[in-house]
Amino acid sequence: MKNKKIKKSISHNKSENNSKLLEIEIINKGISMLIEKYGYSKEQIRTNYQLKFSNEDIKDSSKSFADIAVLDHNENEKIIVEVKSPIRKLDTEASVWDLTSKILKSNAKFGILYNGRKQFVFKKFILAEKYFDSAFKKFIWKCYI
Numbered sequence: 724m725k726n727k728k729i730k731k732s733i734s735h736n737k738s739e740n741n742s743k744l745l746e747i748e749i750i751n752k753g754i755s756m757l758i759e760k761y762g763y764s765k766e767q768i769r770t771n772y773q774l775k776f777s778n779e780d781i782k783d784s785s786k787s788f789a790d791i792a793v794l795d796h797n798e799n800e801k802i803i804v805e806v807k808s809p810i811r812k813l814d815t816e817a818s819v820w821d822l823t824s825k826i827l828k829s830n831a832k833f834g835i836l837y838n839g840r841k842q843f844v845f846k847k848f849i850l851a852e853k854y855f856d857s858a859f860k861k862f863i864w865k866c867y868i
Contacts (some may be wrong), residue, residue, distance in 0.1 A: 803822065
């Protein structure tokens with residue numbers, strides 16, 4: 724019985740390691756996309772980047788990292804990229820909410836959901852400067868496929 728538990732544990736660790744390697748590959752592919760397709764420099768790109776939220780009242784450490792961030796010359800976020808598994812659908816409500824909530828809380832104007840094969844690009848439009856609650860501005864999302 725003990726031997727089965729050990730084998731199961733080893734198998735689980737292998738799948739975790741494979742998943743982490745796959746995530747690293749997709750992040751590298753995403754970086755290449757940002758450089759080659761969109762013309763950003765390596766100096767502007769950060770991985771596992773801790774976001775600077777524009778509203779200091781927002782404290783959400785579990786959601787405060789971007790897989791990839793593109794920064795402007797003032798070191799502010801321009802683009803946030805969320806990397807997902809290639810077998811995962813990008814257009815799920817959870818995936819979109821995860822990315823859009825990070826963009827909304829940060830200074831980023833764009834967000835990209837990317838799984839190594841497909842990408843969804845989102846742009847933040849501010850419609851009013853008036854806050855309708857303490858954390859969020861009124862906004863519209865436009866998705867470019």
